[in-house]
Amino acid sequence: MSYDVAGQSYALTVLTPIVAGQESALQSHLRGLRRSPFADAPRTHFARWVIVPQPAYQGPPMRPDPWKSQYLIFSACLDGELDSYLAELCELIGPDVDAVWRHCVGYPGSADPAAFARYMHHNRIPTEVYFAAYPDATVAQVREALARRDEVVNFAVAVQGLGNDDLHRRWKEQFGG
């Protein structure tokens, strides 16, 4: 059973090994992004890339557990099912994701969407518990609702104190019908 889903929302977590010696270049690239590529991937609510040099050591009685590579965590809260989302990443922001994952071992590139999807699935970390405050709302619906709320607030302020006829006229002007 999959616990990656809440409502229509999907939690994707991917852990990929960074090619030794390319950690700094990857970090510079990620930290230098002026505009997020996910702005062009419209099913993405939230996304992050995080470099994990090593998990933290807690001291005894824990024994040191050094990992042999540094890893890149990618996570996203996305609308709908995973495979079509991965295909969209290739189609809409392929060069952007290539510029990141080309620093990771075994990355096949976005030019081959099937290979890209296999790579993401191979390195996916399943979710144990996924919490979504508004699991049924897509990015488009959230944005539309936020714009509607602003519109309604502005309208409510503008029509304060108006009589019924003027209120109705302003309503029709603003919202039609």
Add this chain to the structure above:
Amino acid sequence: MGNVCGRATAITVLTPIRPWLVRLSRLGFVLPRKIPWMTEALRKLSFIHFARWSFVDHIPYNGLPQRPEHPRYTYLFFESNFNGTWDDYIDSFSYVMPGRMRLTWGSSYGFPGAKPVGPFKDYIVHNEFEADHFYSAYPDATASMVLSALAVQRRFEVLRDRVGGASSKEMAIEWRAFLRDMQRHL
């Protein structure tokens, strides 16, 4: 700062679980799936957009030059997308749901308990990784704003249906009813 995008903040935490408590830890995550009130507590915190927990019990091998990994421990991965400050977030977890925090991280090495909050914050800082890139599709909106906007949108559609073809008097009555119903969301 990598962890901030507008009003949204990211937190990413990875902690090693004591081997003999891995099964118990997994059981601790069955409960929130079975008992809605446990995730309802998160909902009541009202400043969390999305959060997740995962177990990292193996690291996939991708061929050379990656060297195969055989981690000694299973790790608990936690991430959250929330609004507000990091301090307020950890304070809330500590004060509102310390039992849930113990259930979550009690199996991990070094967990000092959720109270007092000082050592708990130190523990999170020690095990946290700063995001190198963080994106929010609606960076100016808090989780409460999104929930309110969705409520307004639903009620607005009802209003629009009701006032279609209505007289001015009927329309005004419906509009006032809408404002009354949506007062706390506007």
